[in-house]
Amino acid sequence: MNLIPLIPLLPLCSALLLIATAGKLPNKIVTLMGAGSVGLAALCVASLAQQFLADGQVQQLTLWTWIAVDNFTPAIAFYVDGLTLVMMSVITGVGFLIHLYSLEFMAEDESFSRYFAYMNLFVAAMLILVMADNLLLLYLGWEGVGVCSYLLVGFWYRDPANGKAARKAFVVTRVGDTAMALGLCLLFTELGTLDIQPLMAAANSNWQTGDTLPMIATLLLLGGAVGKSAQLPLHTWLPDAMAGPTPVSALIHAATMVTAGVYLIARTHELFLLAPVTLEVVAWIGLATLLLAAFTALVQHDIKRILAYSTISQIGYMFLALGVSAFSASIFHLMTHAFFKALLFLAAGAVIHCLHHEHNIFRMGGLRTRLPVVFWSFMIGSAALAALPFTSGFYSKDAILLSAWEQPGIGPWLWAGGLLGALLTAIYSFRLVFIVFFGEANTEPDRQPGLKMALPLALLCGLSLVGGWFVLPLDGTFSSALASSGHGEVNHSIEIISIATPLVGLLIAYLLFLGKQVSISRFTDSSLGKRLQDFWFNGWRVDGLYHQLLVRPFSGLARWWRNEPIDLVYNGIVALNQWSHRSLAALQSGELRWYATTMVFGLVLLVAIMLRKAA
């Protein structure tokens, strides 16, 4: 039996059933369906992966023709190769752990069933996104995860702030999606298909490297990618999206959906290789985003916002890797990041859960002894995030920095920027650890995480530690890129610097936030320091800029036009009619004198005209 269609279908059916029953089912059955369907899907993926590792056979499966008009014939069809399997494993594997965790985290929520309906729907959409054989089906998954993200960010709908964050997430990503839709139009119009493999072949045979059309097409696709993956300039939605329940942030806004942009570029990398300009743009976007977000993460107070900016920053690394054609390294970092960032979010969720929904790190402290499980999770997650040696993050980030260094021309710049980012990453992640888990306790936890929360944490700890040793079966997918990149002599001094940088960052964080041997209060209290902190705290004021440039003009225009300016024209016609009606009606006054006068006047006029004619 073919397992492929079953994999997205399991969570999809569960979601539809949960929606159709509208919360009537007892929580036990919801648990079974919600977490069970994703667990089963994970088992299917495992069996599929085992088969793939054994025979390396790429599988393709067409279910039915979706639309057929002229030569436009996208199908509901799946394509499973190494890249797809990596993504599927992350989605269902990490996804299952997060579902398990949610069982406890959401246990007291009145909308337990609605939560799992949305979560399952998300998993199904995300699976369709990565399994799609053509770009239109990918777009279906792409928009599907967007809607699920909207529904889950605004899950607690009673607070209008959550609704606002959800709308922002959807609308900002939709800006990117629209660019992507135009990209699909361009690709189809020029190449006559949207099926990914034939499309790549057609692009390679019809276009030369450096042509304008592939550049435009890839830039449009990139628009979609930066929207979904929260990269500059469309990154502003992600920090606000933290309004959703924390497991949602772990699943959607750390492990899976936000990496969809990375997947898209990796999936269509042959197209991007035809457009070196776009690739360079990708690299610079990645670098700029990773630095901007890292600086912002340094000064945040909200535990989830720190992690959100850290996610933006880490995806920046993935973009950087894509930009230097290190696709395998990028996907590798995608996977390790999914492990350790899901771990960090779940651990943060545990802190919030046990601390009466406290988000501010300065009201925490001393939790090391009070919540030991969470503390060790956080330590391991932060170590991997900071890329301390022998954690999973170390291997993937090291691979990215090395590839950046080897990029001809701009390489050293990208490498240096990435290194600065690594330093900042270590500082902000251990700032978080030291402030939350060491020092004085400001709030006492009122409970300990139970087994359903501790087990996923433990498993993710393991993955965050050993994930770096996984060998991903990506050579088949990226064969065309491999030929061009081929690793040269590994530069040992570069290696050593890469290893040392996070350790330096750890030391700085220790000196600043734990040992307090060094004080920077003289700088932070100065007016420049305050201004800089404020600037970073507000995410470099990008939000304010967009508000002034886009939101205000749009809503101003809407307010101005609210009462239908076009109607002024029609009202004008009506007024003209009424005016002529009144004027003419006035003639018919019923006064004999008036009639007689006008008759005489008319007669005189007539006679005058006749006389003129006669003459």
Next chain:
Amino acid sequence: MSLSTLLLILLAGGLVAWFSERINKDLPRWVSLATIVLALLYLLAMVNGLEVGSFSVVPDPTSGDSWLIHSRQEWIPRFGISFELAMDGLSLLLVVLTLLLGVIAVAASWVEIDFKPGLFQANILWTLAGVSGVFLAMDLFLFFLFWEVMLIPMYLLIAIWGHENKAYAAMKFFIFTQVSGLLMLLSIMLLAWKGHEVTGSYSFSYFDLLGLQVEGRLGYAMMLGFFVAFTVKLPAFPFHTWLPDAHTQAPTAGSVLLAGILLKTGAYGLLRFAIPLFPEASMSFAPVAMGLGAAGVIYGAILAFAQTDFKRLVAYSSVSHMGFVLLGLYAWNSLALQGAVMQMVAHGVSTAALFMLAGALQHRLHTRNMEAMGGLWHNMPRMGACAMFFAIASLGLPGLGNFVAEFLILLGLFKVSPWMTAIAALGLITAAIYSLWMMQLTFQGKPDDSRDLKDFGLREMTAMAGMVIALIWLGLYPQPVLELAQPVLDSLQNLLDTGPKFAGAAL
């Protein structure tokens, strides 16, 4: 079995419904429902009779003849006016949509109408008859007759059973449609007179007039007569201002019919008459038409966002979505035309559902002002879930019918004008803005526990479920609809490619 019987069923059903009011006040709605179901069954039986066995009502596309049924009876022979009805895949699709949304309209007004329920149901059925007639008439004079016939019961629906400002809205609706209709009548008469000049005899038959191909200034002017009539109905920017008023004031069933099917007569008219009768003029006019379409997409979306009245918001969203139809029609290639047809169907369903929701909200809260709502999900989760579904459908989520429509239009349009496509695509963003804003104002936000509101019951959920399934089906397997329309669109495109000769051969 004939098409005129189909129309007769609806007209007679209206009379029966009207008089049944005297027996029992609850009877008319049952009569109405039975009549529509009967008409549907009759239609299906008729279609089934054509192709026994499989549901392939489409004749051989290679023959170029895509007509399923055609009947012609002399009416006013002196002027060549006949009672000519014909049905092809396109008309079949639209008549089925008309009747199905008729059922929805009756369901939506099941408990809403206390005043003269018999006459109310009669007007619904007569509207359905008029609209079906418009989709079936192949004599231009008869077409004009039906065009006017569908106007009057709709006017009465708004004027009698409407809300606070009904007289104004009904009058505005009537005058807009009437004035533009007169322009079309003028064009029709001119066209028949031109035909007389060429052939020596009068004929109002579509098939006779198709081959005329009046060119030059006169052709352009006549085309404009048709264009204005149809774009007022569509409605396209800047002729749309009657729609928000009519929708806001109409009773729920009126809004459902108005948005679901009456607007589609405008799109149908452009596709069937305005463009094929005047191909040359239409093609030179296409940039203007597409410009109006793109303007409508953006303008409608911005104004939708600005509204606080639920029905007005949905009305402006219709203006935006119909802009896509106009773009698709004047891009005039298979992809865009299929998209336009699909949009007619999908928008019909999704907007009918949104108006039904609006009606249900008004019935329960006695207001359409969204600022007085908020947090309704807490009170009515079932209704909230339905609203969320149709809001998301309306913003074009892939997997639902509206996406297939809009994407096909964009894809076809891109071949003609990438820049126009880019502008129209902005509509995808603005649609997200107003749809989600609508959800925020109504169902999300802080709930008011003092409200005691009844969630959707079985009747409403059945209607909603039907429309949900329809949109998912159109979104994931639109092929039956596409195949139904394809031969018609092919032959219309051939008509423009090969000119008068082809039209002559088709007779």
